[in-house]
Amino acid sequence: MVARESIFCSKSHEYVYEKDGAYYIGLTDFAIEQLGDIVFVELPEIGSHYGKGEIFGTVESVKAASELYMPISGKILEINEQLIDKPELLNEKEFDEIWLLKVSSEYYDVDCNDLMDYNTYKKEVE
Amino acid sequence: MTKRTCLYNEHIKLNAKMVDFAGWEMPVQYTSIIEEHNNVRKNAGLFDVSHMGEIFISGKDALNFLQTLFPQDISGLELNKARYCQFTNTKGGIVDDLFVYKLKEEYYLLVVNASRLDDDYNWLKQNKSDFSVIIDNKSDIYSMIALQGPKAADILDSIGIKKENQPRTMYIKEYALAGEKAYISRTGYTGEDGFEIIIRNEKACELWNLLLDKGKQYKILPIGLGARDTLRLEAAMSLYGNELNETTSPIEASLVWSIDKNKKENYIGKDIIQNQLEHGVKRKLIAFKMLDRAIARHEYEIYSKNEKAGYVTSGGFAPFLGANIGLGYVDTDKNLKIDDTIQVMVRNKLYNAQITTKNFIKKHNRGN
Structure with missing residues (x-):
């Protein structure tokens, strides 16, 4: 489990946390709960760059497609490949154990400024 | 509220x-x-x-009145039998699709869509003219x-x-x-x-x-x-508001199986529907299965040989089938047939799909 105080969340329900110099981006538990059964995940190419707030992929539940937005800017180092064939892992696992992207970022501190820490985010959405 | x-x-x-x-x-x-x-x-x-609507139609002209409202001929409908019908407008479009149940002679129950109940009720009253019927909305x-x-x-x-x-x-x-x-x-x-x-x-x-x-x-x-x-x-069944609306006819919606082509009585929109039966329609509802990894959704565009050919009316993941499927209208001049490949535009990219019959699942558990 990732320490809650090191998780930061965007208003569009993506989270980011830092671990060993890399940044992990995923979907919040609230977002997953709202989406329901997830049946499709589309993720970006490794090596591509995305600015903060840019659309980097799509997640689709049975009911609808939702776009995914970068909570910080960065370069894609890795994507969570297992989600391509098993998108339902997002429903089955704890949200912080199933990241979507691993990125490198030069502006994390600045980009993080308008993100909420996890506890504030949870209060906001509930 | x-x-x-x-x-x-x-x-x-x-x-x-x-x-x-x-x-x-x-x-x-x-x-x-x-x-x-x-x-x-x-x-x-x-x-x-x-939330669905129940409207009872009774009176000595109940049958004659209902016969003016849809392309189905219910004059021979058995007692206690149900029939799937569509109220049609003067342009042949669908006001609503519904089930008609014959409860007694000159006594029918109509089960209609929640989203259309008010329109249906008004439609029935509007078209009552001189028929001796009671239109009783008991929803x-x-x-x-x-x-x-x-x-x-x-x-x-x-x-x-x-x-x-x-x-x-x-x-x-x-x-x-x-x-x-x-x-x-x-x-x-x-x-x-x-x-x-x-x-x-x-x-x-x-x-x-x-x-x-x-x-x-x-x-x-x-x-x-x-x-x-x-x-x-x-089950490839149409949903009012997606596949069916006031501008889609039962012929376009591939509901020919449900109508009586030789119905003698006049009904609203009959001239248009007869004309469509004889001369064909410009678009037709088809079913498809995605071949590529993508999910078609309501209102996405359908392409054939890189040309726009229609649009998706319903699409999504089919849990029992474990596939991504959809329904949509395609232009008939594209001459598309079962098994042909089409494309669906998903987030500005074209993905392959295959036209299928409307039997995504066999009706494997029908009753007696």
């Missing part, structure tokens, strides 16, 4: 996620759409469909519960309606349920065997809980509107 069905509190107790649907606060799911969907295919499910006093799935007949049996007394497929019967008169028809919107029960509001909760309780041994689950939609799509 949104309306609530009599079963609202039961849904809350069952932890349902509630959404607004056609002005009603309805359960969209209880646990998971996929789990609920598959349970209806394998066991049984219970749906609150009380506010009746609740409707659908029991669907291969175990539906066993469950109905377990609450005292023995299999040998149950209505046959596409028939309706009157029963005393919870001490109250109720109608049970063997119809549904899932592609499974099952029943739709129309009962007075004050007895709805008792019946709902009785069915859930006795149904436990048959693994019954309450089912929300989310799975209702995926079930009907997987």
Whole structure:
């Protein structure tokens, strides 16, 4: 489990946390709960760059497609490949154990400024 | 203000996620759409469909009046038999699709879509002209519960309606349920065997809980509107507002099977529909299965050989089939046939799909 105080969340329900110099981006538990059964995940190419707030992929539940937005800017180092064939892992696992992207970022501190820490985010959405 | 069905509190107790649907606060799911969907295919499910409308038509001209409203000929409809119909407008478009049940001579029950109830009621009054009929909208006093799935007949049996007394497929019967008169028809919107029960509001909760309780041994689950939609799509059934609307005709909507081409009586839109039957239509509803990894959704564009050919009316993941499927209109001048490859534009990229028959799933559990 990732320490809650090191998780930061965007208003569009993506989270980011830092671990060993890399940044992990995923979907919040609230977002997953709202989406329901997830049946499709589309993720970006490794090596591509995305600015903060840019659309980097799509997640689709049975009911609808939702776009995914970068909570910080960065370069894609890795994507969570297992989600391509098993998108339902997002429903089955704890949200912080199933990241979507691993990125490198030069502006994390600045980009993080308008993100909420996890506890504030949870209060906001509930 | 949104309306609530009599079963609202039961849904809350069952932890349902509630959404607004056609002005009603309805359960969209209880646990998971996929789990609920598959349970209806394998066991049984219970749906609150009380938002649907029940309009009774009676009077000495009931049959003659109804005959003016749709391309179906119901003059030969057997007593207690159901018929799937579409109210058509002067342009041949569909005002609503509905089930017509003949309860007695000159006494019919119409079950209509919640989203269209007010329009339907007005449509009926508007077209009543000199017919001697009573148009009685009883939607506010009746609740409707659908029991669907291969175990539906066993469950109905377990609450005292023995299999040998149950209505046959596409028939309706009157029963005393919870001490109250109720109608049970063997119809549904899932592609499974099952029943739709129309009962007075004050007895709805008792019946709902009785069915859930006795149904436990048959693994019954309450089912929300989310799975209702995926079930009907997987059964390739049209949804008013998606496949059907006031500008789509029954011919375009591939509902020719449901109409009577040689109906003698005049009905609203007959000239257009006859003309379409003889000379064809410009677009037609097709079913497709995605070949590439992508999900088609409502209003996405359909392409054929890099040219726009139509649009998706419904699309999504089909849980029992485990595939991404859809329905949509395509231009008939593209001459598309079953098994042809088309493309669907998903987020500015084209993905391959294949036109299929409307039998995504075999009706594997039909009743007797």
